[in-house]
Amino acid sequence: MNMEKYIKKLETLKLSDMYENDFLLTWEKSDDEIQAVFTVADALRQLRTNNVSARIFDSGLAVSLFRDNSTRTRFSFSSAANLLGLAVQDLDEGKSQIAHGETVRETANMVSFMADVIGIRDDMYIGKGNTYMREVAGAVQQGYEDGVLEQRPTLVNLQCDIDHPTQSMADMLHIIHRFGGAENLRGKKIAMSWAYSPSYGKPLSVPQGVIGLMTRFGMDVCLAHPEGYEVMGDTMEVAAKNAAKSGGTFTKTNNMAEAFKDADLVYPKSWASYAAMEKRTVLYGNGDDAGIKALEKELLAQNANHKDWACTEDMMKLTKGGDALYLHCLPADITGVSCGEGEVDASVFNKYREPLYKQAGFKPYIIAAMMFLAKCKDPAKMLKVLADRGHARWLE
Amino acid sequence: MNMEKYIKKLETLKLSDMYENDFLLTWEKSDDEIQAVFTVADALRQLRTNNVSARIFDSGLAVSLFRDNSTRTRFSFSSAANLLGLAVQDLDEGKSQIAHGETVRETANMVSFMADVIGIRDDMYIGKGNTYMREVAGAVQQGYEDGVLEQRPTLVNLQCDIDHPTQSMADMLHIIHRFGGAENLRGKKIAMSWAYSPSYGKPLSVPQGVIGLMTRFGMDVCLAHPEGYEVMGDTMEVAAKNAAKSGGTFTKTNNMAEAFKDADLVYPKSWASYAAMEKRTVLYGNGDDAGIKALEKELLAQNANHKDWACTEDMMKLTKGGDALYLHCLPADITGVSCGEGEVDASVFNKYREPLYKQAGFKPYIIAAMMFLAKCKDPAKMLKVLADRGHARWLE
């Protein structure tokens, strides 16, 4: 097993700000830090593939708080925590009512006496999820400084209203491996496109996370959606700035075919519009159930106007060589399989099933890398320690 | 501590097919494989009793999916996973909606990136549970071959519509210990009998599992139930074939007293009839709630015609010497205790409480043995490694 390249790579990166820090938005992280996450993720996978334990904790808790249903992110978080030696303790809202303000501060401290990591998914309401995470982060930071907590638990954003960093980073690492290195992505075109789904209200954090991250690699990132499905303006600005800096481009279109034209990668996926989600957040705040139901109906009708936004075989033919890499965060709404009409044709999905599954397989390692970099003062040295220790994960 | 006999025993058995394989039906396993499970279960218990850690995993996940309520199987699975060093992560359907087809394939892979074991209980619908398990097994096998999964998680059937192997194996190991060895069971009579319960729809997998396994040891296995409470024909065939091969017998009667007559062991337990369960599965498939309620009422009325099918003191007097070993998978419906009229008299139950609890106590070790044999290339050698390592489970 050759860990040398990963260790050497890490040694060239400035990572001091990651130690004891959170991972909330990719665009708050430097290029070095983003690269470090990819490097550590690959290194941890190599350790595990070689049956070398990556446990840096003999005991400790990873607290998970999911405010939205989740299978893959839940298992990715559990896997990552377990890989590093932490036990997961769910903070189940059904069991333990959480609100805002004083309660957030208090609960954050109460669950953190022996917590090394806190993972939060809170993606339902615009302006809420990321704000909540920062409240929690502030609370545990204060608790740590006051001597209430003996360690400062690290926050990992498992999806908020703004970004979905563990998803976009997993997507990106998949792409990097697929194209044989980040250096080969320069000038490649990716279409981050809206697609029709018979459900409504899917979070915006995936497209926002993708344009906010993938514009950093010199790619031509094209965001496509029907009128009325705009994403948050702030994330558009981030994408534009990133593209300018990285030597790539960031464009927007209301034409799916235009986005797919000559694309090397396509990411067709449904989401709700920012405006609609804001409206819903207000209705929710007012406890206006009738209003929410009416909005839901209206949004489904709006969606239904755009059934032609689907990743069909014909649409795929427009892409570079007709075989762009198809990406999705899963589960996809597959026409004739999981729904009548949906985001993608079954034949397209089937062709790409294996890479799609592999794409998802990066997430546990990405999360583990985020934890690792926040918990190891000298990550390069720690990788060396683990490799040299050579403790078997599994006595096969 | 003398592990020698277990190790020597294992060395004589052909176990190569167990490695990286699943445990779904006892009758798919060779006699050597069945013996190996008993041997490893005993060995793991001896290790634990001697405070020697049996951890073969430094980290790793055991995924549990319970589609039916469970206390004892849930805790047995947790205990087994923990004994070997795995952390349990529940795949809660309430939390994470699972269906069939594409979704099964996808979910199976999504939860398995770092999963070493998957335990499934799915016993509610005829033709569904075991089929589902095979879908999952196929999916993770494909995922492993495609390089999606770095390891191939092992499936353990924690109860399906056809078999309940962890139960019947635990029952059997209990009997073996009770009678001082499998060789002493030849010619012993066991009555696997239906018994009245005021509830309805109990799975058939216990009686099916029992007749499918216990006919392999040269015993006289007598299946008794009122007319209309037939078990699956396939499992009857398995039992008949086993009996012929093992030199035992497999008989059927609609007379409880006949079954109890001179029995060395009795296993009186309620179950639903196969025909009724098939009907229910169809109604469920059609979403026919009214039909299900009507069927439920009908089945309870049918049950009530057979209140005389109870393990009373008088019935026990018919058994060999009046003191056959009473078996049950628990919880039993005890007359005057957990219900008005039920499967067993309180006085009979009370007399056998201690052996009943011991019977249940084999299950964690049986499950651990199934995991162990699927995860260790050379199980005999691994037992030796663990014994020699002598790592304390508990610094007392």
Next chain:
Amino acid sequence: MNMEKYIKKLETLKLSDMYENDFLLTWEKSDDEIQAVFTVADALRQLRTNNVSARIFDSGLAVSLFRDNSTRTRFSFSSAANLLGLAVQDLDEGKSQIAHGETVRETANMVSFMADVIGIRDDMYIGKGNTYMREVAGAVQQGYEDGVLEQRPTLVNLQCDIDHPTQSMADMLHIIHRFGGAENLRGKKIAMSWAYSPSYGKPLSVPQGVIGLMTRFGMDVCLAHPEGYEVMGDTMEVAAKNAAKSGGTFTKTNNMAEAFKDADLVYPKSWASYAAMEKRTVLYGNGDDAGIKALEKELLAQNANHKDWACTEDMMKLTKGGDALYLHCLPADITGVSCGEGEVDASVFNKYREPLYKQAGFKPYIIAAMMFLAKCKDPAKMLKVLADRGHARWLE
């Protein structure tokens, strides 16, 4: 790290009765045993602060059964179990129906085959919680003696109808640290006072636990509440006896101001009256939902007559130097924050937030100490073993 003082202290204490024993009521424990819990709690914290692993288990289960919602106790229990190397397995009643009698005995054994610890919270009904815990303790003791269980799991009372020992012990250790040692508490006055809350039916176990424990340290413990909010008579007797023996006092008043006058510590907290809770238990037993609703209404109305029982700034001015240490088990009903009118003014709460959080932070260590003392034959020696081993909890 100097563990010497803790080890020396433990060596002077008679602890033989703690081994393999439960922790159900503080007043069943000798002064030596109470001191041992404080000493081990401090020692375990020092180990953890110095990044030394306190794992005494390589594998093993800690079973948790919460019959009432809980965040902080749940996390404290998880943290304690994890610190010592145990995995938590919830016995969720929703998932696994538990009743009394035969079922308790059976379930207690079924979940304990590999359980080292069982933590139970059952505080809702007078006469039930503690009784239930003793049923469980009796069942596992019997199971152990019968050879059903290979180890005797230890019970920890995580709150019952009578006592809340992990809370009162954490409160007490906080006070000891705050005042620089138990010897400095002699003659200090603590007001354990009822306070108004807009909710109803809060358990009595906190005030009962506090007067039952704090009277053992030579303090002047004053219990204050409006007429009609009496606590269990038995716990009053315990408090009186303790005070007489320790050279402190135990007084009762129906005047909050009188209790606060010159107090060094105040613990203003809402609870339901014993009589009301008894009534509710009977109604619940009879399945009288209408009666329960009527009682609830009546109790809320009764509460509302005592809104002046609040820990206001003015009330605090009455205390010694105007700055008694404010205590609460959290969450508090804070006026204008978590409710309109409640137990404490926001300004008072804010002033004491940091010590309040620290108070809560003792609970995981108190629980771990209770487990440790029940699981280590020679706790002093075990602390030395852990310190000498010096195994890092976290490879930082």
